[in-house]
Amino acid sequence: MDIEEKMRITIDEARKSLTNRECPIGAVVFSGDEIISRAHSSGESTLEFLPHAEMVALLKADKLHYLPEERKKMQLFTTLEPCMMCLGAAMSFYIGEIYYALESPIDGAADFATQFWRENRKEMPGYTLPAIYGGLLKSESQDVLREYIDLVPDGPAVEFSKTLITL
Secondary structure, three states: HHHHHHHHHHHHHHHHHHHOOOOEEEEEEOOOOOEEEEEEEOOOOOOOOOOOOHHHHHHHHHHHOOHHHHOOOOOEEEEEOOOOHHHHHHHOHHHHHHHEOOOOOEEOOOOHHEEEEEEEHOOOOOOOOOOOOOOOHHHHHHHHHHHHHOOOOOOOOHHHHHHHHOO
16 A cells, blocks of 8 residues: 555545534554554534544554554554644654645644754654655645535634635
8 A cells, every 4th residue: 555545545534524514624544554443523513623633543542552663663643733732742752754645734743843854853763754745635635624614604613724725
């Protein structure tokens, strides 16, 4: 399975959020071609804002008790650039690579973390910044946000989504 196929699976996961009229963000953890865990946005309707899709997918994978060496070979795919919280969780999980579709200039942490790590790297055995790749199937992910905007005409997540599709 190539990285585009993995991102399509992740976009399909994000689309599940539309069932509950939630902002469609999806995340999938892969080990090779195997799906280890997956999650999509589900906190708006319950007023829970910390369990981002990436956090939920990582927590599910964490409960499977993989060793750090195995985790470093895993990939996190997400439809939105991880925020600082989710990037920190991915690092604590020891994920090896992160792929995302859309940049998130409002709260995305990829550029900040990459620059900070490059300028301030200290020797911390076993704790490294994963390789991060952005812009994968960006337009397809924007299309899912358009579906959300058509479904839910107003609200904070809608305004956030409108910003993301114009980038």
